[in-house]
Amino acid sequence: MNLSRFSPMTTEVFEGKLTTRSRMRAFGALLTGPGILWLIIFLLLPTLFLMVLAFAQRGAYGSINWDFSVENLKRLVGFSSFGWSADNLIILGRSLKIATVTTILCIAFGLPMAFWIASHGKSMRAFLFALIMVPSCTNLVIRTAAWMLLLGPDMFPASIARFFGLLGEGESLYPGTFAVYIGMVSSMLPFAVLPLYTSVERLDWGIVEASRDLYAGPIRTFYHGILSQMMPGIIASVILTLVPSLGMYVISDLLGGGKYMLIGNLIQQQFGSAMDWPFGAMLGSVLIICSVVSLIIFQRVGGKNFV
Amino acid sequence: MKKILLALTLLATFALFVGCNDEQKSAEKSKKVTVMIYSEYIDPEMLTEFELKTGFKLQLELYEAQEEMISKLQASGTSQYDVIIASDVVIQQMVHLNLIGKIDTNKIPNRTNIADQFRNPSYDPTNDYTIPYLWGTTGILYRDSTVDPMKVSYSMLFDAKQTKGNFSLLEESRSMLSMALQAKGYDANSVNQKEINEAVEYILQAKKDPHFLGFDGSVGGKDKVLSKMDWAAIVFNGEAMAAINEDPELRFAIPTEGSFMWVDAMTLSSKAPNVEGAYAFMNYILEAKTGAQLAKYINYATPNKASLEVIDAEFKNNRVINPSEEEIRRMVFLKDPGEAARLFDEAWTIVKTR
Amino acid sequence: MSRRKIPLFATIIAIIGFILLYLPMFLVVEQSFNASKHGQSWGGFTLDWYTGLWSNTMVQTTTVNTLILAVVSTLIATVIGTLLAIGIHRTPWGKKMGYFYDMSINVPVVTPDILMAIALVSVFTLFRSWTSFFDPGMLTMTIAHVTLEISFVVLVVQSRLVGIGKDQIEAARDLYASTAGAWFRVILPQLSTAIVSGAMLAFTLSLDDFILSFFTSGPDSQTLPLYIYGSLKRGISPQVHALSTIIFGLTLFVMVLMVLKGIRKERKFSRKK
Numbered sequence: 001m002n003l004s005r006f007s008p009m010t011t012e013v014f015e016g017k018l019t020t021r022s023r024m025r026a027f028g029a030l031l032t033g034p035g036i037l038w039l040i041i042f043l044l045l046p047t048l049f050l051m052v053l054a055f056a057q058r059g060a061y062g063s064i065n066w067d068f069s070v071e072n073l074k075r076l077v078g079f080s081s082f083g084w085s086a087d088n089l090i091i092l093g094r095s096l097k098i099a100t101v102t103t104i105l106c107i108a109f110g111l112p113m114a115f116w117i118a119s120h121g122k123s124m125r126a127f128l129f130a131l132i133m134v135p136s137c138t139n140l141v142i143r144t145a146a147w148m149l150l151l152g153p154d155m156f157p158a159s160i161a162r163f164f165g166l167l168g169e170g171e172s173l174y175p176g177t178f179a180v181y182i183g184m185v186s187s188m189l190p191f192a193v194l195p196l197y198t199s200v201e202r203l204d205w206g207i208v209e210a211s212r213d214l215y216a217g218p219i220r221t222f223y224h225g226i227l228s229q230m231m232p233g234i235i236a237s238v239i240l241t242l243v244p245s246l247g248m249y250v251i252s253d254l255l256g257g258g259k260y261m262l263i264g265n266l267i268q269q270q271f272g273s274a275m276d277w278p279f280g281a282m283l284g285s286v287l288i289i290c291s292v293v294s295l296i297i298f299q300r301v302g303g304k305n306f307v
Numbered sequence: 308m309k310k311i312l313l314a315l316t317l318l319a320t321f322a323l324f325v326g327c328n329d330e331q332k333s334a335e336k337s338k339k340v341t342v343m344i345y346s347e348y349i350d351p352e353m354l355t356e357f358e359l360k361t362g363f364k365l366q367l368e369l370y371e372a373q374e375e376m377i378s379k380l381q382a383s384g385t386s387q388y389d390v391i392i393a394s395d396v397v398i399q400q401m402v403h404l405n406l407i408g409k410i411d412t413n414k415i416p417n418r419t420n421i422a423d424q425f426r427n428p429s430y431d432p433t434n435d436y437t438i439p440y441l442w443g444t445t446g447i448l449y450r451d452s453t454v455d456p457m458k459v460s461y462s463m464l465f466d467a468k469q470t471k472g473n474f475s476l477l478e479e480s481r482s483m484l485s486m487a488l489q490a491k492g493y494d495a496n497s498v499n500q501k502e503i504n505e506a507v508e509y510i511l512q513a514k515k516d517p518h519f520l521g522f523d524g525s526v527g528g529k530d531k532v533l534s535k536m537d538w539a540a541i542v543f544n545g546e547a548m549a550a551i552n553e554d555p556e557l558r559f560a561i562p563t564e565g566s567f568m569w570v571d572a573m574t575l576s577s578k579a580p581n582v583e584g585a586y587a588f589m590n591y592i593l594e595a596k597t598g599a600q601l602a603k604y605i606n607y608a609t610p611n612k613a614s615l616e617v618i619d620a621e622f623k624n625n626r627v628i629n630p631s632e633e634e635i636r637r638m639v640f641l642k643d644p645g646e647a648a649r650l651f652d653e654a655w656t657i658v659k660t661r
Numbered sequence: 662m663s664r665r666k667i668p669l670f671a672t673i674i675a676i677i678g679f680i681l682l683y684l685p686m687f688l689v690v691e692q693s694f695n696a697s698k699h700g701q702s703w704g705g706f707t708l709d710w711y712t713g714l715w716s717n718t719m720v721q722t723t724t725v726n727t728l729i730l731a732v733v734s735t736l737i738a739t740v741i742g743t744l745l746a747i748g749i750h751r752t753p754w755g756k757k758m759g760y761f762y763d764m765s766i767n768v769p770v771v772t773p774d775i776l777m778a779i780a781l782v783s784v785f786t787l788f789r790s791w792t793s794f795f796d797p798g799m800l801t802m803t804i805a806h807v808t809l810e811i812s813f814v815v816l817v818v819q820s821r822l823v824g825i826g827k828d829q830i831e832a833a834r835d836l837y838a839s840t841a842g843a844w845f846r847v848i849l850p851q852l853s854t855a856i857v858s859g860a861m862l863a864f865t866l867s868l869d870d871f872i873l874s875f876f877t878s879g880p881d882s883q884t885l886p887l888y889i890y891g892s893l894k895r896g897i898s899p900q901v902h903a904l905s906t907i908i909f910g911l912t913l914f915v916m917v918l919m920v921l922k923g924i925r926k927e928r929k930f931s932r933k934k
Binding site: 021024025027028029030031032033034035036038039040041042043044045046047049050108109110111112113115116117119122123124126127129130131132133134135136137138139140141142143144145146147149150182185186189190191193194195197198199201202232233235236239240243244246247264267268271277280281284287288291292295296 | 666667670671672674675676677678679681682683684685686688689692741742744745747748749751752753754760762763764765766767768769770771772773774775776777779780781783784804805807808811812813815816817819820821823825851854855858861862865868869871885886889890897901902905908909912913916917919920923924926
């Protein structure tokens with residue numbers, strides 16, 4: 001877009017039509033208007049309010065005391081009543097680890113699933129694709145509780161694991177890390193497959209054939225011919241999986257036995273048992289800022305305006 | 308195009324739906340009592356019975372954790388609720404946050420049914436804000452009929468040498484820390500930083516035990532003991548009762564070091580739209596027959612002395628539901644920690660991180 | 662696109678993926694017929710939980726509320742979100758505006774739901790000082806759900822728009838199509854899969870949401886997740902399993918009908934050929 005140095009009034013060609021930049025923008029504003037207005041009123045303004053709240057203090061009995069200070073920020077980096085500790089950072093690291101592993105697993109399962117669905121006839125394809133979303137219509141808590149039963153000591157997954165010697169007698173697969181990842185993948189998988197399938201469906205197979213014709217091996221063909229075309233879909237799928245899993249804590253509480261806290265628990269606790277809204281707002285604001293900044297960098301570096 | 312039309316029609320119906328609801332609201336307001344209550348905390352039959360008796364339609368809004376309930380009321384106001392069921396530990400907080408108002412006890416003739424030990428309680432010394440609903444205790448559910456429940460100590464869970472099998476602790480910061488405080492010989496309501504620190508260390512040490520399965524809610528702990536994944540867990544007495552009914556091998560104990568009891572009370576919303584209806588509901592719950600029905604249905608003890616007379620002897624003499632005098636003496640009510648809330652919060656974060 | 666063969670190992674992984682999705686569902690169905698209340702063991706076949714649903718008015722009203730909320734919020738979010746995605750994509754916004762749009766779309770995705778709930782409720786409280794329109798109820802819930810869903814729709818639609826490229830519109834214009842015609846005849850049909858998947862995503866988000874619903878709901882607008890959430894702490898009542906099975910069965914039934922219709926259409930099409 002090296003046209004940007006022209007002044008707005010200059011006529012240019014957009015979508016094969018002679019028009020001015022400002023006219024295009026006026027029409028664009030009309031299209032984006034409702035959405036942006038909605039997001040500003042119901043999202044950006046409330047979020048800004050939270051960021052102000054983050055610098056207030058907890059008053060007696062959980063009320064809000066509007067004395068502004070950086071106390072919450074200090075507390076966030078670890079200065080607690082019990083002296084400095086790395087607890088908050090450990091919590092963040094643990095959450096990041098679970099979210100990252102979940103995302104990698106979801107993409108690893110999601111890519112073959114997307115291709116497998118796409119390899120069927122037209123209506124079968126639509127059916128299988130819809131089949132991905134059907135379990136999500138059942139509440140997350142119910143599905144997670146079903147895993148709790150399934151991974152119990154007397155069910156067949158445990159017997160299979162015992163047969164292969166992966167599990168001792170009388171032990172069960174749950175609660176534990178394995179159970180957490182099973183539950184996470186099972187609930188996040190649909191969100192990973194959605195954008196992947198959309199991009200598999202519009203793959204230009206001509207490029208793949210061209211790469212074959214040029215004697216590229218299957219791996220190179222897959223990498224250069226397929227993966228590069230799917231990058232926007234993969235990035236969308238990473239975002240849709242990584243970000244929600246970062247805030248997810250119900251699954252790790254139920255399937256992991258609730259031994260360890262995640263960032264979601266910590267924030268929830270501030271609006272729950274601790275009744276410390278300002279500190280909760282501080283935790284949340286920092287999380288939002290870090291995620292948005294890294295997402296924008298990710299999108300800009302990962303390609304020109306992929307998502 | 309068809310689809311767009313369909314979408315628009317749906318939207319219009321929705322707008323109508325919302326609009327109509329508004330008109331209906333004002334007409335219904337005087338005939339409806341809205342109660343904010345824990346899920347599965349009332350016998351569904353009582354909904355119809357209450358309507359037959361008083362002419363008020365009973366509408367429930369459910370909540371699961373009372374901190375969330377308070378957050379919600381704090382954020383969006385109390386003007387849509389008449390009666391709010393809340394536990395003893397948060398009553399003072401709700402008074403200070405102006406979420407609940409004073410009850411005119413003269414409007415509740417059945418108040419005389421309240422048992423003496425629930426009059427002038429520490430959480431509401433003047434009886435201005437609460438009418439007790441149900442009460443219960445917290446203790447240890449375990450699988451060993453040879454151990455006498457009167458002699459059970461916290462070391463059964465916390466001392467790695469004495470644990471006989473897997474165990475779970477309670478997933479609730481304040482309750483669990485208070486129990487650890489008592490296990491260390493301190494007051495459950497202590498706000499002393501050094502003592503809380505010791506309680507934290509005590510739980511952390513139990514966490515290192517390979518028998519430790521995790522933190523669980525009362526029901527989760529009960530399910531794990533029932534399915535033999537756990538040998539012992541910390542649960543409320545109502546859950547313990549249900550478990551013992553299913554498996555007579557199980558026992559429930561109030562630890563010798565002490566524990567805490569709790570009362571769930573009915574409070575009047577500070578902006579109740581139907582105050583008269585709210586009183587009618589409170590009065591209805593305090594009836595002898597209703598109190599007994601409620602206690603039997605939920606499996607918790609009733610603070611209603613008239614109900615105790617109509618309830619069957621087996622339920623009344625059940626030690627799990629109605630603990631002995633000696634056990635009651637071991638137990639305390641938890642108080643709002645006030646300024647120390649942050650201390651408990653940070654302590655819990657440490658417990659759950661390390 | 663013609664059918665492509667994919668390697669065997671990919672088929673196996675794909676099938677494992679489907680098993681991971683459906684294994685818990687089978688257990689839910691099994692539990693709904695299990696006479697033993699706590700589900701640890703099989704206590705015989707029963708339909709009690711289903712008949713119990715029939716007389717449970719709370720479940721009925723909350724189910725209706727949940728469906729209305731999900732359908733309405735999905736419709737609004739899909740329309741607004743699709744327009745937003747197209748508007749961002751086809752307009753030569755400057756660099757600064759580009760960042761602004763990126764941020765507005767990313768914020769809802771990365772905001773933990775409890776924060777979004779608290780923030781929204783605070784703003785509703787502010788609005789309520791002017792109008793009672795924002796009393797907790799169906800309207801505030803719809804607003805909250807739409808806010809959550811919009812960016813997910815935008816993300817999915819956008820990832821498809823990027824791949825279509827401007828040359829297609831230019832080609833259509835060269836063939837004397839108007840810009841509007843090019844968009845409606847050429848681009849929108851290609852976008853339909855993405856729009857549908859965005860809508861499905863939005864729909865499931867709305868069905869599953871607890872936190873936003875809890876904070877924005879009033880006593881007249883209780884939804885199923887609010888009713889079910891008790892299961893997290895109180896153990897799942899078998900009636901909830903029965904209800905989930907019914908919803909699951911209905912969704913599957915509709916899917917199968919749609920596919921059968923599609924297959925018939927395809928056959929007709931090939932016969933004509």
